[in-house]
Amino acid sequence: MIPLADTGFAEATWILVVKSLVIFLAVFAVLPLMTVLERKLIGRFQNRYGPNRVGPFGILQPLADVGKLLGKEAFRPANAIPTLFVLGPVLVVLSGVLALAILPFGDVKDGVGFYGIDVSIGILYFFAVGSIAFYGLLLGGWASGSKYSFLGAMRSAAQLISYEVSMGLSLLGVIMIAGSLSLVDIVHEQDEVWFIVPQLVGFLIFMVAGFAETNRAPFDLPEADAELVQGYMTEYGGMRFGTFLLVEYMEITVVSGIAAAMFLGGWMGPGPGWLDPIWMAAKMFALILFFIWVRATLPRLRYDQLMSLGWKVLLPLATVNVLVTAVLVVIL
Helix, strand or coil, X not given: CCCHHHHHHHHHHXXXXXXXXXXXXXXXXXXHHHHHHXXXXXXXXXXXXXXXXXXXXXXXXXXXXXXXXXXXXXXXXXXXXXXXXXXXXXXXXXXXXXXXXXXXXXXXXXXXXXXCCCCCCHHHHHHHHHHHHHHHHHHHHHHCCCHHHHHHHHHHHHHXXXXXXXXXXXXXXXXXXXXXXXXXXXXXXXXXXXXXXXXXXXXXXXXXXXXXXXXXXXXXXXXXXXXXXXXXXXXXXXXXXXXXXXXXXXXXXXHHHHHHHHHCCCCCCCCCHHHHHHHHHHHHHHXXXXXXXXXXXXXXXXXXXXXXXXXXXXXXXXXXXXXXXXXXXXXX
């Protein structure tokens, strides 16, 4: 006979698992459409059409892309390290999936929260699981046995470490104002004023660091095709290559979700409570469009410019923002 306490714990665990799976499947279903959206918007920015042949308005282009990738040979260089070569994309996917679980899409209703998990150390959890992707990129580039892949992995390591420091400091101001590391608690604290108002500097630093963390233009040095063929992904083909591309959009979604929850009020918005997930999704969608807009607008930085921006501009700004916020929180 199972004790009642154990039964309640098992039921709560299953609820968390189901909620996390629903969030993951919903986001995973949207990711292929994001590829079409990006190609369409960049086409319009560059005065061309973008995908417009497969399906109505080219909306079925992801099916053609997946079919092509599935049909490609899973090639591996002779001097690659087989186990680590396969482990690279697996770790990157694992990092993105785990991070999706903490995105809050709504408040608690009927005893069930519209989020996978609400941990008391939500932001620390985000950085912890995000660091797994670092090892995936590093392993993938090093285990490929290619100088282009290895150089791309080294660039990725330096870039992620440099900008993760500024990203962490940019969130400290919000954490001090809210008095919690939980994303759900932080959203609740924005019922009157969104934290982007007192923490505009932190928001801007977080978004710039987010571009670097996701390897998006103008910070796409780890996969610069003009210099490194495709960087750490050079020797990957088929769905392993497709995995890296898919995770890039997943990371954009996660960064947009964290920014929306930390600075833009999360699910907060006018109207009845059933609109909460729609408000959260709308804010994330606006930030995703911003990612696409910047990619179509700005050229790639030189590597020395990238490092200088991270260590000489963003880090001092983030540090000053933390100090000023700390003083104001103590005084007020």
